[in-house]
Amino acid sequence: MLRESPRAIAELHEQEIALGIDVVRALTSATTTRALAPIGMAFRAAALTGTAVELATEAAGGAARRVAVAGILGHTAAAPMADRIAEDYAVHAARLAAAGCEILVACGFDPAQAACVGPTVARLARRAAVVSASTTQLATWALVELDGAGRTADGEGFEEVARSALDSGADALLFEVPSVELGLNVLRRLEGVAHEVQVGVLLGAESAQADGADRIAPAEICDAWAASAARLIEAGARMLGGGTGTTLAHLGALAKMLRTTQRAPLLRRAL
Structure with a gap:
């Protein structure tokens, strides 16, 4: 799409910004060299990464309030080779x-x-x-997807993941x-690290039906x-x-709810 x-x-x-989000995520998970290689576009990795961030930055710049721009490092279906993981991520982080x-x-x-x-x-x-x-000195948020048992797809528990990320x-x-x-x-078990880092949650739409992913959920x-x-x-x-x-409608309902909640700044290094 880029x-x-x-x-x-x-x-x-x-x-997303009009609905009230505070952080817009640039679509950079698929702009790595390895992700683009299968379609013969590896040489465009740096340019497409820049384009993705520019689109998010321009949208954030047009907002009447402060909106931060985040880049996604990882989370692509084209995984790096085992012996190139650190190198590939370091290059993408720098970009x-x-x-x-x-x-x-x-x-x-x-x-x-x-x-x-x-x-x-x-x-x-x-x-x-x-x-x-973290080597870039930018604010670093570790995003971890958990299953219903509180484990990652590779079987690691969230407490172990938290310690490793810290x-x-x-x-x-x-x-x-x-x-x-x-x-x-998760929040209860990680209460002891709350003084060291900020802990957040991305909540799935429990009531969403598999065959209704393309529909906007009813307001109620x-x-x-x-x-x-x-x-x-x-x-x-x-x-x-x-x-x-979740859909844009979910984000809108969430933003509406959060307008009545006092919020502290999210960024430590970036602001």
């Missing part, structure tokens, strides 16, 4: 920083890839993404969870989802967003 429909991406960012990102969201492998490469390599990738991001240089921990109950459990469903997400704020979440199955 090459063929950049305006569509710009409009998506503008819609994201040079393009103007204020935050780097370090993800490691896409969950589907993590399940294929084996736990050792998947965990190495997760650590390498955080290390590469040791690798993360400024914030962001967990994508399928339920409010799991999010509350989105409002109920946002109301349940409020429990995470009360439990200490410093960042809150939409996870799997």
Whole structure:
């Protein structure tokens, strides 16, 4: 889409910002050299990364309030070779920083890839993404997707992931969870590290149907989802967003709910 429909991406960012988000994520997960190699576009990696960040930056610049721009490091279906993980992530992190990102969201492998490469390599990738991001001196948020049991696709528990991310240089921990109950459990169990880093949650749309992913959820469903997400704020979440199955309508309901909530600055290094 970056090459063929950049305006569509710009409009998506503008819609998200209009709804009230504080951080816009540039679509950089698929702009790595390795991700573009299968389609013969590896030589465009730096340029496309710059384009993705520029689209997000321009949208953020048009907002009447402060909106930060984050770059995605990892989370692509084209996983780096095991012996090139650190190098590939370091190169991409440097490009994201040079393009103007204020935050780097370090993800490691896409969950589907993590399940294929084996736990050792998947965990190495997760650590390498955080290390590469923190080396840029930008705010580094470690993003981890959890299943219903509170584990990653490679089987690591969230407490172990948190310790590893902190040791690798993360400024914030962001967990994508399928339920409010799991999010509350994560926040409760990680309460001891809250003084060191900010902990946030991306909440999935529990009521979303698999065959309705392309439909805008009814307003009442989105409002109920946002109301349940409020429990995470009360439990200490410093960042809150939409996870799997959520739509722009969910984000709008969440932003509406958060307007009545006093929020502290999200960035430590970038602001």
